Amino acid sequence: MLRGTREQPEETPQPAPRRISQERQRITGLPLYFQGYLSVRRSRHQEFRVYWTELRGTMLFFYDDKKAPTYSQKLDISALTSATNVYPDENGSAQFILMLSNRELELKADDCECGKEWKGFILTVTELSVPPDKSLLPEQLRRMHEVLEKEKKRRITLNNCSGASLNTKSPPSSTFTTMPVCFYAVSRQEAIEMLEKNPSCGNLILRPGSDSKNYAITIRQKLDAPRLKHYKVMSKGTGYVIELERQVTLPSLQDVVNYFVTQTRGNLKPYVIHTHAAEDPVSLKAHTGTVPLQERDTRSSTGTPHY
16 A cells, blocks of 8 residues: 655656556546656645556646546646745755645655746646746657647647537437537636626636536525535436535426526526627636536535525
């Protein structure tokens, strides 16, 4: 069992076997950009813990073992605000800190070169540009540029799929459905910015989920102070499940939106950008990633959100 900091490996860690890689691809649904060992801690009061780590899309997946098919933890880094310089510690390892909108994550790599490589790939996918770090080797820069093009294509594809869902006709045997007017192909952070900068447009946004297969609801309410919440909306069969303390299953995404409106007696209103209204504060791009929507606020025993 891995504990604390890891000894310097005698040779470069090899990728996981092909069968395991295929299983991880199936589970995550995201392309693999970079992988290797990282020591991780979320607080200076904690010990570092070693994980086999994969960068997929704008998500970090942490595995307890290099051969484990299922990740033990994941982290959305699409809302990365900055990253500190890579600096060596007393043991020869290299540390740096990822600054996210709501937390910090301290990472430790085997050496400075490995640390700078990890930081370079992370910045490439979150900022959609290769960092101008002169210490990076030509081969590292080449691979980062390849990853950059893959990530750009992934986001374009996701955006096109989201847009197509607005216009694609259903088969003749099924009922024609359209996306709710408050659906936008934006990331979690972009949805927050939209709600904060244009409150007159509404306070509920439906957006793609972190895995690009499901959806999420982002809301902003003013009670004693502005409050933001996020809810998973899972696609199951022909319906959709709202991940509450007691799950709610509904037949369509419009019914999901209506549920939040009716349960709050109209306090929640779908976000709609009106013609000639203030310009949208963010680019409506598919920034996905992800977002594991793990925050859960207090809810009533009936499964309806408390506001």
